[in-house]
Amino acid sequence: MTDTKHHETALRTLIQQWVDATCKGDLDAVMALYTPDVVAFDAIGALQHKGVDAYRQHWEMCLSFMPPGGEMIMEPHEVTVSVGGDIAFAHYVSRCGCIDDKGEQQIGWLRATVCCRNMPEGWRIVHEHYSSPFDPQTMKIAEDLAP
Amino acid sequence: MTDTKHHETALRTLIQQWVDATCKGDLDAVMALYTPDVVAFDAIGALQHKGVDAYRQHWEMCLSFMPPGGEMIMEPHEVTVSVGGDIAFAHYVSRCGCIDDKGEQQIGWLRATVCCRNMPEGWRIVHEHYSSPFDPQTMKIAEDLAP
Numbered sequence: 121m122t123d124t125k126h127h128e129t130a131l132r133t134l135i136q137q138w139v140d141a142t143c144k145g146d147l148d149a150v151m152a153l154y155t156p157d158v159v160a161f162d163a164i165g166a167l168q169h170k171g172v173d174a175y176r177q178h179w180e181m182c183l184s185f186m187p188p189g190g191e192m193i194m195e196p197h198e199v200t201v202s203v204g205g206d207i208a209f210a211h212y213v214s215r216c217g218c219i220d221d222k223g224e225q226q227i228g229w230l231r232a233t234v235c236c237r238n239m240p241e242g243w244r245i246v247h248e249h250y251s252s253p254f255d256p257q258t259m260k261i262a263e264d265l266a267p
Numbered sequence: 268m269t270d271t272k273h274h275e276t277a278l279r280t281l282i283q284q285w286v287d288a289t290c291k292g293d294l295d296a297v298m299a300l301y302t303p304d305v306v307a308f309d310a311i312g313a314l315q316h317k318g319v320d321a322y323r324q325h326w327e328m329c330l331s332f333m334p335p336g337g338e339m340i341m342e343p344h345e346v347t348v349s350v351g352g353d354i355a356f357a358h359y360v361s362r363c364g365c366i367d368d369k370g371e372q373q374i375g376w377l378r379a380t381v382c383c384r385n386m387p388e389g390w391r392i393v394h395e396h397y398s399s400p401f402d403p404q405t406m407k408i409a410e411d412l413a414p
Contacts, residue, residue: 135333141335159347161358161398163400163401164400164401164402164403165400165409166412167360167376167378167414168378183362185403191368200306202382202393203351203352203354204353204354204355205351205352207349207351207354207356209394210381211308211317211396220373231308231396231398233308233382235356235358235380235382239341239391247347247381249396251308251378251396252308252398252401253313254401254408255311256311259407261401261406262314266314267316
């Protein structure tokens with residue numbers, strides 16, 4: 121396996137670790153994937169979150185929205201990874217949401233861009249950007265979106 | 268100037284070229300900054316745009332929203348650039364909107380992530396992601412945001 125292929129595989133593994141940790145609601149496992157100086161643009165809430173401590177507080181708020189007994193769904197599709205030297209970026213669209221305790225799905229599509237740095241401890245996320253596009257007529261999140 | 272500094276300067280110039288071309292409504296100049304296979308996640312409209320031809324159609328729609336005689340405003344703040352080998356990523360928050368022909372400002376903040384590749388013709392954008400976060404209670408774009 122070439123070096124580039126090796127790193128691309130490591131980055132896809134990192135994205136899957138993030139998905140698995142998020143779906144489990146394992147906050148420590150999620151936060152371990154970020155650098156201390158991460159700058160994050162999340163789909164909801166503040167314009168930006170600077171540093172892992174501030175971002176952890178935002179994550180705690182996000183996880184509190186999960187319905188008790190519900191199941192989180194996050195399925196990355198069309199994952200594209202580019203590596204150069206000690207940095208990398210990836211983007212994908214993600215089917216995500218939750219199934220509540222009555223079995224009802226609340227699911228939509230998000231876009232994700234993940235920027236990474238190869239640290240002594242391995243690849244870590246230095247910047248991420250999640251969002252939904254909005255309808256400029258209503259200023260609401262566009263629904264019924266699909267890739 | 269080191270190679271890295273040289274590339275960082277080139278990338279900041281690329282971002283400024285994009286801003287200048289956008290504010291002028293110069294579609295050809297904007298599109299010249301993308302690779303043919305660009306994948307874009309824009310703040311409004313579809314979930315994603317694949318390829319420069321599809322993205323140009325979206326841009327034409329966006330520019331049609333500009334009020335006649337109005338002035339477009341796009342001010343990148345907190346621009347961060349990382350370069351590795353032949354790829355790079357940048358992120359910033361942007362004060363953007365327009366001043367209409369009555370002099371009224373319609374301005375808000377967006378987040379931007381720009382991923383680039385060093386091509387034979389220079390740095391080009393292979394992926395970009397623009398968005399506003401939304402309020403999960405109303406599903407509307409959060410207003411009164413600031414960095």
